[in-house]
Amino acid sequence: MAFELPKLGYDYSALEPHIDARTMEIHHTKHHAAYTSKLNDAVAGSSLDGKSIEEILTNISSASIAVRNNGGGFYNHSLFWKVMSPNGGGTPLGDLADAINKAFGSFDNFKSEFSNAAANRFGSGWAWLVITKDGLKVTSTPNQDNPLMDISEVKGTPILGIDVWEHAYYLKYQNRRPDYIAAFWNVINWDEVAKRHKG
Amino acid sequence: MAFELPRLNYALDALEPVIDRRTMEFHYGKHHQVYVNKLNELIKGSPFVNSSLEEIIKEAEGGIYNNGAQVWNHTFYFQSFKPKGGGKPEGELASVINNTFKSFDKFKEQFSNAAITLFGSGWTWLVKNDSGDLQILQESNAGNPLRNGLIPILTCDVWEHAYYLNYQNRRPDYVKSFWDILDWETISRRY
Numbered sequence: 001m002a003f004e005l006p007k008l009g010y011d012y013s014a015l016e017p018h019i020d021a022r023t024m025e026i027h028h029t030k031h032h033a034a035y036t037s038k039l040n041d042a043v044a045g046s047s048l049d050g051k052s053i054e055e056i057l058t059n060i061s062s063a064s065i066a067v068r069n070n071g072g073g074f075y076n077h078s079l080f081w082k083v084m085s086p087n088g089g090g091t092p093l094g095d096l097a098d099a100i101n102k103a104f105g106s107f108d109n110f111k112s113e114f115s116n117a118a119a120n121r122f123g124s125g126w127a128w129l130v131i132t133k134d135g136l137k138v139t140s141t142p143n144q145d146n147p148l149m150d151i152s153e154v155k156g157t158p159i160l161g162i163d164v165w166e167h168a169y170y171l172k173y174q175n176r177r178p179d180y181i182a183a184f185w186n187v188i189n190w191d192e193v194a195k196r197h198k199g
Numbered sequence: 200m201a202f203e204l205p206r207l208n209y210a211l212d213a214l215e216p217v218i219d220r221r222t223m224e225f226h227y228g229k230h231h232q233v234y235v236n237k238l239n240e241l242i243k244g245s246p247f248v249n250s251s252l253e254e255i256i257k258e259a260e261g262g263i264y265n266n267g268a269q270v271w272n273h274t275f276y277f278q279s280f281k282p283k284g285g286g287k288p289e290g291e292l293a294s295v296i297n298n299t300f301k302s303f304d305k306f307k308e309q310f311s312n313a314a315i316t317l318f319g320s321g322w323t324w325l326v327k328n329d330s331g332d333l334q335i336l337q338e339s340n341a342g343n344p345l346r347n348g349l350i351p352i353l354t355c356d357v358w359e360h361a362y363y364l365n366y367q368n369r370r371p372d373y374v375k376s377f378w379d380i381l382d383w384e385t386i387s388r389r390y
Contacts, residue, residue, distance in 0.1 A: 030368040069318050122265055123320035123340035123358070142339075143319040166320070166359035167368065175229040175360065 002044075003053065005036045006078050014086040018183040020172045028081070031167055035073030035144070042066040057148040068151075072144030076126055076161060083160050083196075085189035096194040103136040111185065113138045114162075118181045124165040131197065132156035140164075159196040160188065201239045202252070204232050205274050213282040217376040219365045230360055231273040238266035256345045268341035272322055276356050281382035288383045292352070292390035299333045307378065313337050314355045314374045325353040327390060352389045353381075 008028060013021035042064060043049050048056050053075050060068050091107050092100060104110035110129075118127035121140040130137050130147045132154060139147060139154035147156050162168075162184050169180035207227060212220035238255075241263045242248050247255050255267035287303050288296055300306035306325075313335050314323040321339040326349040328334065333352070336344055344351055355377055362373035 026367050034368070065318075125319075166363060170359060170363040171367075174225045174364075175233065 002040045003036055003074055005033050006081065008081050010086050015084060015187050018186050019084075019169075023167075023169065023171045026171075027077070027163075027167060032073070032077040035070045035077065038066065039070035039074045042070055054148060057146065058150055060149040061151050068149070069144050072146055072149070075148070076144055076146055076163065079158060079161050080163050083189050083192050084184075084187045085192070086187070088187040088189045089185065090190060092190040092194055094194060096190070096197045099136050099197065104138075110138070114160075115178075115181050118162050118164050118184075119178050121164050126164060127162050128154075128158045129160040129193070130154055130156040130158050131199075157196070157199070160193045202235050202270060204235045205277075207277055209280070209282055214280055214380050217380045218280075218362075222362070222364045225364070226361060227273070227277060231270070231277075234266045234269040234273065238263065238270055241266060253345055256343050265341045268343040268346075271345075272341065272343055272354065272356070275351060276322075276354050279353060279382060279386055280380045281385075282380070284380040284382050285378060286381075286383055289387040290390075292387040295327075295331065295333055295390065310335050310353075310355070311371075311374050314357050314377075315371050317357050320358040323355045323357060324349075324351055326351050331390075350389070353386050 005028075008024075011021075012024040012028070015024060043051075043056070048063060048067065053071060056063060056067060056071050057075060060071070063071070091097065097107070100107055100110050104113060114127055114129060117138050117140040121127060121142070123142065125140055125142045126144075126146065127140040128138065128147055130139055132147075133156070137154055137156070139152075141147065141149075141152060145152060146161070147154055147158050149155075162181065164177060164181075169177060173180040173183075204227075211223040211227070214223065218226075242250070242255075245263060247259055247263055247267075250258075252267055252271045255263060256271060259267055287293065293303070296303055296306050300309060310323060310325060317323055317337040317339075319339060321337060321342060324336045324338060324344050326334055326336055326344045328349055334349070336349075338344065355374065357370060357374075362370060366373040
């Protein structure tokens with residue numbers, strides 16, 4: 001079964017003014033679509049054909065570079081669209097809020113650690129909130145790598161991610177990546193992040 | 200001595216339509232300038248406070264390397280262009296390119312392919328080694344071949360900021376147009 005480009009649960013303009021419609025449309029229909037079709041090309045007829053994306057990523061060290069780059073791109077963007085919402089923002093509640101307080105001391109500490117990880121990732125990549133065997137952690141990965149991959153420095157299950165490739169923000173924010181990161185907090189879908197935290 | 204943003208030899212709109220004025224304003228006026236500013240901040244009180252950019256590229260790590268190499272890379276990139284450029288290399292560089300890649304067109308194809316397929320942010324380079332042999336390299340992020348003792352001849356910036364305002368996801372279109380603004384007289388002299 002080939003991988004399919006997932007639909008967004010909202011309109012391209014729904015995250016305005018934080019993320020503009022043109023960026024959303026190109027990001028989804030061009031970048032994400034290209035990762036999806038290249039992933040399908042890379043796994044077609046190989047031993048990975050038919051495996052789940054999670055299964056592929058957790059054993060990525062034995063896969064080709066094309067599977068790593070496009071499989072990561074496919075998974076990361078799929079997560080990214082889900083953890084944003086036009087009704088997003090605010091702060092997490094319940095178990096997730098407790099786990100964040102436990103790991104980072106406070107929500108504000110977490111927010112600043114996550115924002116710094118996103119701002120300081122040099123070049124293209126992602127910043128993540130990850131469930132690890134030692135609790136929640138913030139990390140960042142280059143290009144389309146992610147914490148599910150067995151090659152990742154911090155390994156675990158990502159429950160929140162921000163894309164800091166320039167294509168994620170350049171049309172609206174140009175060189176001002178910190179402004180994009182600040183705006184991202186207004187669209188985070190904490191219900192979805194909490195759902196992923198519960199597992 | 201603090202590093203300074205070098206001047207451009209052409210106006211910000213001089214490379215249109217290949218590279219648009221707005222891209223140049225950000226790329227040169229913001230990105231390049233910020234690399235210069237950050238480098239100057241980072242070297243204060245560091246062992247590199249009196250170093251040349253080349254020394255920084257060869258010896259530094261982390262932020263000093265990244266910002267130092269990005270200053271050098273952008274200066275080199277912007278100095279490779281002229282309005283109504285294009286054409287082909289001259290003199291010795293022309294014959295070495297023919298010997299190495301069979302023809303200028305084959306070289307162009309290989310270099311373009313390296314620029315299109317570099318995954319993520321980075322630079323594609325044409326470099327020469329000590330014996331004068333040419334090679335095409337893909338370097339991620341701030342990667343600069345001087346670090347490995349190679350001499351840069353030509354580079355293409357494939358960070359998305361170099362082309363996104365004008366070309367968005369169509370990096371191949373940017374790479375294709377890139378050949379129309381090259382200043383081969385300057386580039387040939389580097390060989």
